[in-house]
Amino acid sequence: MAQSLLDRGPDHWHPIAAYLYVLHLDGPSLAWEYLRRNADYRRDWLRSRRQSELVPDWGLRLLEDPGVDARDAHPTWFPDHDTVLQLYPDADPPPGADLFEFWRIPGHKQLIHDGHRLMLVVRLPGCCVRLAFTPTLEDGMAYVYGIRACQKPCQRHRALAGELNNLQTASDATLTAVAKPRPSPSSLQELHTLQALDGTLAGASLRTIAEVLFGADAVTDGWHADGDLRARVRRLVQRGKK
Structure with a gap:
């Protein structure tokens, strides 16, 4: 079970291995990964734990713990x-x-x-x-x-x-394992988007996010005010916030 998003250290988003499971998520599971990072949703989850009042509609029949990632969570979508x-x-x-x-x-x-x-x-x-x-x-x-x-x-x-x-x-x-093809570009984009979003939520700069996602050498060679790398990282962060 994942540690609470609120309790993890500032560098928890650095290891890419922690995000590899994202490559194999389907639509409902990916939707949960984005929703559980939403600050308003986390606030409503905490409020629902303390009070019996109704909470805003998040497209769920029941609120799910945002500290649990898609491998173990069971969001009931409506x-x-x-x-x-x-x-x-x-x-x-x-x-x-x-x-x-x-x-x-x-x-x-x-x-x-x-x-x-x-x-x-x-x-x-x-x-x-x-x-x-x-x-x-x-x-x-x-x-x-x-x-x-x-x-x-x-x-x-x-x-x-x-x-x-x-x-x-x-x-x-009886299936014990499945050989899967290389991750699709869209799957890799979801992985990078979630990792970049977590970096933003942890207070990291765009340059730091780029170094974690693409390596220090790539940033040294290609980080410019109007460069493609900077624009790419900015788009990932903006996509994750939508």
Whole structure:
């Protein structure tokens, strides 16, 4: 479990190894990494711990501890992300229909109640699948997957199909590791953005952030008032604050 963002030392953001997990996060997990660094969110989290008053809407059903990173946190987003698989009892099951069997779901399982229903986060080698169970679903029932209606359903269908494929692949074989390709440019950008944002929150200058991210030699050779390196670091910091 991550140490509180408020309790860590000023140089906690220097080791890039501490951010490598970011390369493998999906959309909901990345969103949490940015939200938990938001000063107003951290204030509301502390307030919610001391008082029973309502807190502002952060797009969550329940406030999550900002000191916990995406590897262990379980933010319950509202509305659900497109990749959440909703499971319902089948009102008209055919003969031989597949039955819901909780303990046969593969992967490392983490169960959360969001105040309305049970949600299951399934972590598999190389991916993370999120399931939402209607309260009427019981073990041993035939079941169906539900999808929310929208103007452009094709993109949502593809996202859900991808999650089902991940789950089916894991059910068909015992996976212990997955060989992943080189990180994409967008994944590296997320890593650098979060590291630069943490540097800013720790009070570091743009030049110090550049030295940590790209090395002292690169800064010595390329740090100028109107240089590309300085502009790149500035854009990373601005992106992280949005």
